[in-house]
Amino acid sequence: MSQWLLPGALAGALTLAGLGLLLAAIILDLLAGDPRRLPHPVVGIGRAIAWLEARWNHGPGASRRRLGALMTALVVGGAYAAGWVLLTLLGWLHPWLGWAAELWLLWSCLAIKGLADAGRAVAAPLAEGDLPAARRALGMIVGRDTQTLDESEIARGAVETVAENTVDGITAPLFWALIGGAPLALAYKAVNTLDSMVGHRSARYRDFGWASARLDDLANWPAARLTALAIWLSSWWLPGEWQRRGALAATRRQAPHHPSPNAGWPEAMVANLLGVQLGGVNYYAGEVSHRATLGTPHRPLCAADIGAAVRLMHGGWIMFLLPMVALLLLLGGIWP
Template sequence: MTVVWVIWAAVALDLLIGDPRWLPHPVIGMGKVIRRVEGWIRQRTTSAQGLKRAGILLPVIVAGGSFVLTWLLLELCAAIHPWLAWGAEIVLIATTIAIKGLREAGLEVYGHLRSGNIAEARQALSMVVGRDTAHLDEPEIVRGTVETVAENIVDAVIAPLFFALIGGAPLAMAYRAVNTLDSMVGYKNEKYLHVGWASARLDDLANWIPARLTAGLLTIAAAMFSLRWKQAIKMVRRDARKHPSPNSGFPESAVAGALGIRLGGENSYQGVISFRAYMGDPDRPLEAEDIRVTNRLLVGVSVLFTMLGTAVLGLAAAAGGSLWI
């Protein structure tokens, strides 16, 4: 049952300390490798077809390398002492999830809104979204924050835990590499359309199951917190596939339904207006309290998934199945 305790310890560690700035984070190293590989590719080809073919190297090198390096590190630790390997596994898995960081990002915006400091709320939101925030009013600040927290429940919590349950820290770290690739090169613009296509598609594939699991868990959490769980189910069925992402619409529509609010609408990116499909019905105006409630759903879903996932692992172990440690 060591695996079960490793997963729980990793979640507890993230909830306790999050990602302190003084501690080197693997994502920083991944980002440096991505930039170097991208630069190497662009030095050797400039054609659309050449960039598309070479773009496959990015996930192979970065995600594959992250898996191999993590596995080798754990093997080295295990050769020294099993407890060292367990400790390393806990720390490494904890770096792939961000429950505390995501929650605190939402609460920072919430705190500024509660104190009436709109300028500081806009600034806090600008640190976690790509849209322009300088002229947003309070409802739009709330919308941006709720959308960000809801969407990131998948790639900052459920997906890395999902892969950790399947393949331990090596697979969780490979997922984090895929997600980092998508955030850096997975854009459908002139610069990254070709070189980043493989990274973007792999991220969509990796998040496909976790996104749908998240929508289901959000419905359960909504029922636990006496929110509109039936409406959450209805909005997922009606609106989830309207989102331009094949995955982001599932958590966003579930949260919109559970809170009885409407997400989506017009966003500005460097002055360019973009319309995002509506999620949910505008049964009431958006308010700062929606951020706090969304954070409750974030923590609730994180605990629910950890409970269910480790329960499945425990049953597999009891049935004689093999575990990854």
């Protein structure tokens, strides 16, 4: 059975076993990354979304909104229920089976090593002056056109991706796992997958994906702001020349101008600490997209900034996790 029970967890009742499983999942992710050789729950969630979208995304706008909201509820609720039932049944058969399954689910919800590796895959060829290889590596992790980007723009794309996905891939799953264990972390990944698949503003998804996009905004709201603060706190002990002075105030001022209500917080903080400017003009399939600028352009971006963003990512999730555990201790204690 899951080591967290949602009502108790909301009161701070995180068990020692549950905390141990979460820490073990983090270690596994840092060492091995995405468990590709194991069945991945997000793949199943994605297939369910694609199946429902193909059958329900039609008709007038009002109908699409209702069906999209129903799909969102079914997928997120189904992910939570499936995780809870699986862990309950396996735990009933033997506690070790339940613990192993919860460890696997928690591991599959994290992307610490994957995000760091993706950033470094862009930084390595960029540092060597191999712009074509760096553009190809960046094209694997962003949706914008990369074919003509120069060094500064390639670095900007990678830094923005690392900063934004620190929330989606690390701190938000940790946040919900600490509250409700693997079932709630899996429900969050369902929300995140829904948003990535149907939460767009295109004509096809504007109505059908509305509920998914709004739920994703809500699910990421606390973690995004706490992550920005955690990144700033981590800069006090991470190696690097960080522009801490005024970074908090600048981030609060700049983040709301980002098109996403959440992505601007970690991006603005990273930009201000690095002393660079993120945002600006992007191209998607040849179409121009203007983004609010974040940070202060003291200098152009370069390959070294990607490595610095990865360090801030690591420092950010560590500084995010430690106070969260301490808060649970203060609220109700960690029980054996």
